[in-house]
Structures are given as C-alpha cells and as structure tokens.
Amino acid sequence: MTDMSTIQLTGQAEPGTAPRLAGRTLVVLVVLLVAQFMLAVDFSILNVALPAIGTGMGLPIGRLQWIATAFALPAAGFTLLFGRVADLFGRRRLFLLGLALLAVASLAGGLATDPAVLIAARVAQGLATAAVTPAGLALLTTAFPEGPLRERALGLNGALMSAGFTAGAVLGGVLTDLLSWRWAFLINVPVALAVLLIAPRVLAESRPEAAARERLDLPGAITVTLGLLALVLGLTEAGQHGWTHPAALPVLLLGTALLGVFLVVERRAAAPLVPPAVLRRPTVRLGNLIGLLAFLTETSLVFLLTLYLQEVLDFSALAAGLSFGVLGLGTVLGGTLAARAIARLGTRGALLAGGLAQAAATGALLLLGPGTGWLWLLLPATFVGGVGNMLVIVGFMVTATAGLPDREQGTAAGLATMTQQIGITMGTPVMSAIVAASAPAHGILTGIALAVLANTALVLVAVLASTRLKQRS
Structure with a gap:
C-alpha cells in the first residue's frame, strides 16, 4: 500500500510542547484544512440567507427547511459509505472528485432560477461533503503519524471547523446584505478550484494495492445509508413539526431498524463495510x-x-x-x-x-x-x-x-x-x-x-x- 511517508515531518516536539510544521508538511496541512473549513462554512452559511432565498425563488416558508434538509440528509447518510470507498479506491481520488462536485454544485446553486435546481444543488453539496470530509480526515491522519504532529494537525482541524460554523453564519449575512444570497453558493467555487489546482501536487494517493483490494459490501452499504437517511430525516422532521408528526417517529423507528439490519449484515459479510x-x-x-x-x-x-x-x-x-x-x-x-x-x-x-x-x-x-x-x-x-x-x-x-x-x-x-x-x-x-x-x-x-x-x-x-x-x- 502506498502512503504519504515520503512527506518529511519536521520539528518533532519535546514532551509538553506543541509540534512544529514546516515545508511540504505545512502545505499539505493547509490544503486539507482549507477544504474542511469551507465545508464547515457550508453548514451554516445559508441559514441567515433563507428568508432572502425564499423571496427570490418564490419558496413558501414551509418549504425553506428543505434547503437545509437537502444538504443534511446526504451529508450524514453517505459518510460511512464514502469513508469505505476512500479506503478501497483511493482517498486522494475521492477527495478531488468530491471537491469537483462541490464546485459544480455551488455554481449551479448560485445560478439557479428554479427551486428544484436549487434543492438539487444542495443535495449535490451534501454528497460532496460526505465524500470530502472523511477522505480529507483520512488523508490527514495518514499524513501524520500517531503522536504530537497528528494531535497538532487534528487540533487545528477542529479549531477551523468550529470557526467555520461561526464564520458561515456571519459570512452568509454579509454576502446576503451586501451582494446577494447567490454568493453564499458562489463563494465556494474559487476556493474549491484553488484547492483542486494545488492538491494533486502535494497530496500522495493512499489505497491498497490492486491485489489486496476487497469488494465493496453492497448490502451493508445499502442498509446503513438508508438507515442513516431515515434517522436524519426523522430527526429533522421532529425538530420542525414535533415528535408525533407522521414523518418523525415512524421514520426514526425505520432508521433504527435498518441500522440493526446493517449490524447483522456486517457480521456475515465476507468483506464488511465496517470490519467488526x-x-x-x-x-x-x-x-x-x-x-x-x-x-x-x-x-x-x-x-x-x-x-x-x-x-x-x-x-x-x-x-x-x-x-x-x-x-x-x-x-x-x-x-x-x-x-x-x-x-x-x-x-x-x-x-x-x-x-x-x-x-x-x-x-x-x-x-x-x-x-x-x-x-x-x-x-x-x-x-x-x-x-x-x-x-x-x-x-x-x-x-x-x-x-x-x-x-x-x-x-x-x-x-x-x-x-x-x-x-x-x-x-x-x-x-x-x-x-x-x-x-x-x-x-x-x-x-x-x-x-x-x-x-x-x-x-x-x-x-x-x-x-x-x-x-x-
């Protein structure tokens, strides 16, 4: 298996001190952190813009929640599947494909004149997030060995993710007030393109050799993805309409049952999606x-x-x-x-x-x-x-x-x-x-x-x- 061991790690820290990052290692970290920060911003950037989007697209208040739900469903539902796909077929490959999808989806959302196109763009953004986030995190953990350098990298990743949630709300308000809600989508395009230009030059691929690759566990992938989609949909509907809503508790029970089936499938699968x-x-x-x-x-x-x-x-x-x-x-x-x-x-x-x-x-x-x-x-x-x-x-x-x-x-x-x-x-x-x-x-x-x-x-x-x-x- 190829890995990222060719990257030189510098400045191993003494106990109790923060490690130092420099050279190519620092570039790798910056590329991955910029991508994760952008995805964190996407979680909250449209919240403030929802009323303006409703006015501009002719969406009633009752349907505005689907702009958020259309993103949350695939973002949560497909992460486990894409994490395994990254292991089998290449983390850098999935990372780059996800970023490309994010750029296209953001451009489509920013230029959308029809609510259906807007919702489809949010679904695509959610899928891109489900691909890029686990692939990027796996690239980060394999780029830095266990110990101070990985802890430092994960600390910076956590800090920027949190900052991204806050920055998204602020940035969404500023862009909506000064320019248009469309820029809450379009702002992703130049950032994603910049990462796509730099990432292939500094990120090494990481995946098993062809002879060692396992088949993707399709029954496990289907049950866990449908289970997570149902779970997130049920939770979202409960938050909007209460736990007694027909799309809340029954859907939550369905999601729980599907996740139970997933665990049974994994115990019997020759190449499980999540190895026991x-x-x-x-x-x-x-x-x-x-x-x-x-x-x-x-x-x-x-x-x-x-x-x-x-x-x-x-x-x-x-x-x-x-x-x-x-x-x-x-x-x-x-x-x-x-x-x-x-x-x-x-x-x-x-x-x-x-x-x-x-x-x-x-x-x-x-x-x-x-x-x-x-x-x-x-x-x-x-x-x-x-x-x-x-x-x-x-x-x-x-x-x-x-x-x-x-x-x-x-x-x-x-x-x-x-x-x-x-x-x-x-x-x-x-x-x-x-x-x-x-x-x-x-x-x-x-x-x-x-x-x-x-x-x-x-x-x-x-x-x-x-x-x-x-x-x-």
Whole structure:
C-alpha cells in the first residue's frame, strides 16, 4: 500500500510542547484544512440567507427547511459509505472528485432560477461533503503519524471547523446584505478550484494495492445509508413539526431498524463495510460515543441560548449572533491548545479536563435569569464551555482514529464524520422537545433551564465514558 511517508515531518516536539510544521508538511496541512473549513462554512452559511432565498425563488416558508434538509440528509447518510470507498479506491481520488462536485454544485446553486435546481444543488453539496470530509480526515491522519504532529494537525482541524460554523453564519449575512444570497453558493467555487489546482501536487494517493483490494459490501452499504437517511430525516422532521408528526417517529423507528439490519449484515459479510474488528475496539466505540455527545450538546446549547437571548432578553438576531462570537473564540482557543493538553495530560486526561470544563460551564447557565445583567455569566460561561468542548472534540478525533492501520483510516474517518453529522442533527430536536414540553405550563425560561440541565447531564455521560478509556500519553 502506498502512503504519504515520503512527506518529511519536521520539528518533532519535546514532551509538553506543541509540534512544529514546516515545508511540504505545512502545505499539505493547509490544503486539507482549507477544504474542511469551507465545508464547515457550508453548514451554516445559508441559514441567515433563507428568508432572502425564499423571496427570490418564490419558496413558501414551509418549504425553506428543505434547503437545509437537502444538504443534511446526504451529508450524514453517505459518510460511512464514502469513508469505505476512500479506503478501497483511493482517498486522494475521492477527495478531488468530491471537491469537483462541490464546485459544480455551488455554481449551479448560485445560478439557479428554479427551486428544484436549487434543492438539487444542495443535495449535490451534501454528497460532496460526505465524500470530502472523511477522505480529507483520512488523508490527514495518514499524513501524520500517531503522536504530537497528528494531535497538532487534528487540533487545528477542529479549531477551523468550529470557526467555520461561526464564520458561515456571519459570512452568509454579509454576502446576503451586501451582494446577494447567490454568493453564499458562489463563494465556494474559487476556493474549491484553488484547492483542486494545488492538491494533486502535494497530496500522495493512499489505497491498497490492486491485489489486496476487497469488494465493496453492497448490502451493508445499502442498509446503513438508508438507515442513516431515515434517522436524519426523522430527526429533522421532529425538530420542525414535533415528535408525533407522521414523518418523525415512524421514520426514526425505520432508521433504527435498518441500522440493526446493517449490524447483522456486517457480521456475515465476507468483506464488511465496517470490519467488526474496528467496531470492537474500545477506542472506536467509546471515542465515537464521546464525539456524538460533544457535538450534540454544544450545537444544541447554541439553539437554547438563541431562545434565551431572543425570547427572554428580547435581543435582535444580529445581537444574538454577535454574542456567540465569544463562544467561537473559546472553541478556536480550545482547538489550538488541544495538542499541548494531550501532550501534558494524555488523551484521556484531555478528554476529562475538557468534559468537566464544559459540564461546569453549561451547568452554570442554570442560574440565568430574565435580565441583561445575566450576560456577565453567559459570556464567560460560553467561552469556557467552548474551550472545553473543543478539547473533547479533538480528543475524540485522536481516540477514534488511533491504533488503526492506514488501510482502515477511511472507515474510521467515515465513522467519525457520521458521528459528527448525527450529533449536529439530533441535538436541536431533542432539546427543542424538552423546551416545548415544559414552556407552556412553566414559561420559556423554565423550559430552557430544564433543557440546559439535560445538556449538562449528557456532557457528564461523555465524561464518564472518557474514564473507561485507557490512558494514552
């Protein structure tokens, strides 16, 4: 199997210090991080632009959600499949094909004059994300050996992903106000083309030799993809219309059943989509559980605090958005400090420290009251929580991809990406259901407080899972 060992790694760090990156290694990292940052921006860039898109395309309010759903469904549903495809047929090849699809889809979305074309472009963007994200993460983990350099690279990747979510919301508003909502699509085109021009020159292919390649597990691919599509659709519908909606609970049950069938298929398959040996690894199982809870809790907390700022404190959308800048700073700081924390505390120690910090900061929000004076608590708490959450996310990425041979890194990256997408998707409907159940009888502030309490409890579950990991330093 060819790998990326020809890339020279420089500046191996002393224990407790951050590793240095230089030369070709730095170029490889920049190319991969730019692509991942762009994909993170895509998750949120259209949220602010949705009203303008509805007006421009003649879409009623009830159909605007499909602009987001059309992206989320393939982005989550196909990540595991594409992670395995990357392992079998080449990570760089899939990475480049995905970027090319993203450029074409973004151009089509930006020029669309028909709602059907716009929705199709979002589906294609989601498919591109499902291909590029696991392939890019696998390229990153195979480019850097386990240890300080990989931890540093994953820390920067986590920081930029988080920054991308925040930047997407800001950039979407700026582009929509100053130019047009179409630029929320078109901005991807020059960035994707630039990466496509540079990437083939610096990224080496990584895949098994032809004689060692296995066939793709089609029954497993079909069941897991349909199961994930149903799960994400059910969660999305629950968030929009409630858990009793016909497209919510029944579809969720269907998705769960299909995922159960997938596990049965994998046990019997000659060349499973996810080798059982991978799933049996405690680092993979526990790492992905921790990652799921990390993404679920922090993204849903943003939803809860948006309710608090706008419904309780009567902030405008712009003022509420600016308030989250502090959270963004915390996550960026956490991502840049993660490698140092792992070097000093070990992976488990960093997970525990980050989880406890996030739990304490989230729990402090239970004290919020009905007045702007409570911002003195909200702002520092969200900053500390952002630092802690990013330590957990980087620790999850390191744990979930550790100890696996290069031939399985695409599968591990696909699992990690799937975990991220499902966590982001399911957090808001779960917390929204808690608020909706309590608010009518006890008020919106009480409903938010109960959801924050549930959020804190889930963070503590992640902390408990972290204690079961063996210490890695």
